Amino acid sequence: MMRSLPFSVRPFALLFLMMFSLALHAQAVRLDKVEPPNWWTGMQWSEVQLMLYGDQLSGCTARFTDERLEIRAIHSVPNTHYAFVDVFIPEGLPPDDYTLIVENNGNETRIDFPIYERERSGPRHQGFSQDDVVYLLTPDRFANGDQKNDDLPGLADFNPEEAGKRHGGDLQGIIDQLDFLADLGVTTLWLNPILENNGPNSYHGYAATDLYKIDARFGSNEDYRRLVEEAHKRGLKIIFDHVNNHIGINHAWMTDLPRPDWVNGSKADHLTDKHYLLSITDPYAAPNSEQLQKSFWFVDDMPDLNQRNPFLANYLIQNTLWWMEYTGLDGIREDTYPYPDQEFLADWVKAILTEYPNANIVGEIWALQPSYIAQFQKESHFRRDFETNLPSVMDFPLSEALRSYLRGEGRLRDVYDVLAQDFVYTAPDQLLTFIDNHDMTRAAYEAKGDTDRLKQALTILLTTRGIPQLLYATEIGMVGGESHIELRADYPGGFPGDRRSAFTEAGRTELENDIFRTTRQLLHLRKQYPALRQGRLVHYPMNWNNNVYKYLRLHESGDILVLINGDDAEKKVDLSELEPLLGNRLQLQDLLQDRQLNLSIDEGITLEKGGVRIFLLRNGR
Structure with missing residues (x-):
């Protein structure tokens, strides 16, 4: 028979029991989150280290309700809010929602850890190479396809009127323009980072605050997966900026x-x-x-x-x-x-x-x-x-040579000099080449209105070795400005209230259409002729009295000759240096002007100031 405590002792006993209960409660293990949130069967990376978030995790034990998931190690760290658990996922484990049990101080907590079956159908993980052209875009500044996610609670910073704030571009906006991009002729999209950036002036994406979550102002994780799927349906690839x-x-x-x-x-x-x-x-x-x-x-x-x-x-x-x-x-x-x-x-x-x-x-x-x-x-x-x-x-060295030429400070010889150093690379064809990107003033800004030089630089970029990359809106000659914010301007027509759409011919200015047609033509020529992607590069040096760059892309399917006149006047291009490779007579198809030439190699070709020619050699080697 339990004896009753004297009345005078009861308050102290009750206080002790309350404090003891609170102590037990404070020591209860808590598990708030696990990263990664799931894994897959059949991965070569089959031992996954789970990062546990919660409380009272130091010294904890862990197990799965299904013993086929083997706990190989539990790592405690001084911060009791974290622990790390090494889990081996055996081959052939059925996909399912598995339960992880974490125990400490006689208390336990549970959390689901799904194991999925890998998706193996359709194009996935294709890579990119010199057969591709990469289109770099800043998602916040490209197109707004879903206005509902522009301004969300807890994720402020939306103000289209302020250059450094969020402007509302999102994943749906990119999906809406995939057909436009496929028709343009690019093959691969590189998006500036789209993970959650919950901070001020972080529209650029390089200050992540959650590494497993797409920023809700761009959409959801599922929206990103849908973008990849929709791109793949159109023959486009996706590069993750990490x-x-x-x-x-x-x-x-x-x-x-x-x-x-x-x-x-x-x-x-x-x-x-x-x-x-x-x-x-x-x-x-x-x-x-x-x-x-x-x-x-x-x-x-x-x-x-x-x-x-x-x-x-x-x-x-x-x-x-x-x-x-x-x-x-x-x-x-x-x-x-x-x-x-x-x-x-x-x-x-x-x-x-x-x-x-x-x-x-x-x-x-x-x-x-x-x-x-x-x-x-x-x-x-x-x-x-x-x-x-x-x-x-x-390839920043080639970029700087092209930019220097655009500014009028350098010569085409600088491009030649950079490429002549390719012996230092183990695979120069695998270099990513570009004129500008999201951190550099735009090509058109550097050209200062010289459209001929801009077209010449684009021609070199899209016909020389490497994997070319274009910054969004280069195809319309967007100028931007000096600062990072100014160069990452909104694509005209991508946002509510825009007075015109540069995604359409009717919405582009005459100058924009001129640059667009040139860019699109170059992109489609590159796609059509393997020599422009895979051909062996043979180029010819220039002296200080000659600023004409000539080079060949040699390929078994057909050879290509490219001529660029960087002089300030019309120039007669000497082709005699090509004779050891091409012979004395040339049958040429001008791919830009769609006309045929049949000439002796010592006749040469006259190029106007700012001129560009791309020839398919018809006679073969």
Whole structure:
């Protein structure tokens, strides 16, 4: 028989029981989220490291209700809000919603972890190559297809009247223009990042606050998958703009770091302006220079991630694999490639291309020295400490040569000089070539109204070696402005209230239609003639009295001759240098003017000022 406590003791006992109950409640394990949120059967990456978010997770145990899912390790970290669980997914496991049970202090909590069957039908993970032309667009500035997601609670910043704010472009807007892009002649779309960027002035997308979620102002995860599917139906591919180097300051990690070394530095104390790119290869670099350039923050709102942390390294690799598998993406453009830990990046590339061997990855290495850029391409002639595994790099040296020519400062000889250094690359055809991008003043801005030079630069871009990339609205000669915000202007006709639509011939000005017709013609010629994509490049040097660039693209299906007159006057082009390859007589089809020429090689061809000719050689070799 339970004895009653004396009345005078009861308040103290009740208080003790209340405090004991609260202590038990405070120690109850809580599981709020798991990342990745699901996985798939049949993946080569079959041991997945789950990142658990919640409370009282330090020292927890974990198991699945189905024992076929094997827990191989549980990693506690000092922050009790996180734990990491290594799970092996066996071959042949049936797709299902599996339940993860986490226990601590005698309490347990559960969460679903779906395992899906992989999608294997249709075009997926196709990669991109010199057979493609990449069209780069800033989603917020391209087209607004769904006004309902313009201004959402908790995701402010929508103001079309202010240049640095959100303007409302979204995934539906891109889907609406896929037919226009396919008709233009591009084959691959590169979207600036579309993950959630819940911060001020982050329309550009490079300050992610959730790495598993599409920004709701662009649409949903499912909308992104639908974009990939709709693009594939039209023969278009999609490149994912990815960032291993940094996140946005408003990411939840930044108020509750999983581990102290999750980022380099802290919000209150971090390095800035350490763009020591050449330190990676500089034989005279000061000690720690390379480490400094790996660990600084570009701006205060972009914390620098520390990929040397093994849990973060796994997280970033799995996150990329997740997006590839979830959507069927064809490739990746990796932002700020020299700044993360390089050995991590080599592992990251290897994991992606092991899982998706037909995919492709291009790295942004913003430097003007071909020998520096070349060290990042796989099987480099220069790197001996480790293999980068990276198939493609961005060709900033060629871009600068073309831009210098557009400005009137350089000559076509500069283009020749850059290409003559291709011996430093292991695969120059796999370089991503461009005149401008979302970080550079536009080609038309650099040309200062010289449409002939703009057309010449576009001709070189679309007929020389490499994988060409066009910035959105280049096909209409958009000028933009000096700043990043000005150059990322809205595409006319993509937004409610626009007075005209440059997506249509009737909505374009006469000048825009002129540039559009030239760009579209070049794109379709490139698609039609394999020599312009795959042909061996043979080009001829220029002296300072001659600013005419001539080159051949030689291919078994037919050879192409390209002539560019960079002089300020009409020029008689000497073709005698071509005789060892082409013989004494030439039968030429002018692909731009659709006419035939039959001439002796010593006759030459006259080009007007600013002239461009593309000839198909009819007589063969």
